[in-house]
Amino acid sequence: MRATRGVLYPARLPDFHRLPPATAARDLAVWFWIPEWSIEPARSSRQEIVGYPALNLVVENGDVSLSGATTRASHRELTGTGWAVGALLRPAAVAALIDDPAALVDAEQPVVAPELADGVSAAMASGEGHRERAVAVFSEWLARRVGPLDDSARHANALVEVLMEEGAADSVEEAATRLAVSLRTLQRLAHRHVGVSPAAMIRRRRLQEAAEHLRLHPSVDLADLAADLGYADHAHLTRDFRNVLGIAPRAYRASSAQDVRSAAAPS
Template sequence: MVTPNDSRGILYPTKLPTFHREPADASLEGRIRWFWIPRWQLAPGRTVRQEVLPFPASNLVVEPGGVSLVGPSTGASHRDLSGSGWAVGALLRPAGLASLRADPQTIQNTEVQIAAPDLHEAVMSAMGEADHEVGRQRAIAAFSEWAAQHIAPDDESGRQANAMEDLIASDRTVIRVGDIAELLGTSVRGVQRLAQRYVGLPPLAIIRRYRLQEAAQRLREDPSAKIAQVAADLGYADHAHLSADFRNVLGFTPNSYRRTPDHP
């Protein structure tokens, strides 16, 4: 199960700004996985690059400039931070995305503006609090209230899509689309339709993203871990296939990642 303290996807934790994750209220857990709030204030002229391997999902994000729906990513992504700023985001469950976007595959690797002036105004007000903790809690409460009114509750198909995501995220033995189909009691084509409608990525891409996230986490956190063993544990055919996945998605090898844990 993916929980707010899950560090998968954060490639260089020491480079994070002040960063908080809060679980969604139980009434929203079928629609939102968690809320995330970074805040930064950097010295003049300083820029810090944030590099992540995103979860195979979409995010609804409020920033001073507006509200946007950030679609699923097919690779790693980065953002250069400077000056001061903040963001308040919601990591959407597949069922939550469905009511905001009927065709999520069309927003791969991009973001679209969402007309939500009431959400923007409420979060802006909250994040203006002098007490940052109070501001975070106010922002999450405002976001939750908006989501309850504007993101439709999960239906049976949405719940099945959420179950698909949970299986892939938590079960290392799931390495093929057929594995998901068997565990969900549906067909391979049914899994493909769920992924297309509720995530916007092919199911195999979702599987590979979670496995690559975990491989990077293991290599970062355990210097003694053998790359070949990590590959075997996560269902890669061999060391070479894991290395190829690193190069294709992240642009570097497992060894080079391990040697540069504080890469800027």
């Protein structure tokens, strides 16, 4: 999965880093994301995301929270000074953290993990190399919490690879064939380890790719883009885009271009 695909306005990001997990957690986290910000008083920075269909485990301000997959674009207003360290979880990590990830869709819940909170907070305050130390601490804690992986967890990781990564399946049926499982098994894996259906995961990938294309290639024809991404027509793409992102593709293309121009302008 490409690191910036779900970020709607990358030019607005604060000091932001995505680091790979340590070896112990390579089957448990796709990456760790670490924003650090210091924003002038009375100002804020609005961050807008159309997230991956996955759960995130986050340490911020001494607290730990688990957030579920989302059905709409989400945003957050950053103010003051702060940081967060989040793990974009692979499905294999989910069962050790929550019994029913579907109950956490569009929601979050606190996690009692003082060792994780204290360890990551100490690493982030440790000077040069702090981000790498935070990821190492987080990775080791996650590996201990999850323990050895069973076949179901490994199959769930493969499910996300087939549905979300380069060369991804274009349909639920194709994904089941690639994984050599039944449609029912595919649905069960997605529900238990992600919380949303395989079809919803495919739709989210297409929308992320649509937004990325509009941002990086503003002259792209919308009808051509819709066909390339597997939509029935331009109207289908526009309807999906507006329903999830809250904005039409043409309007998003214009606002994204304006953001890039503003970021490039001398301060």
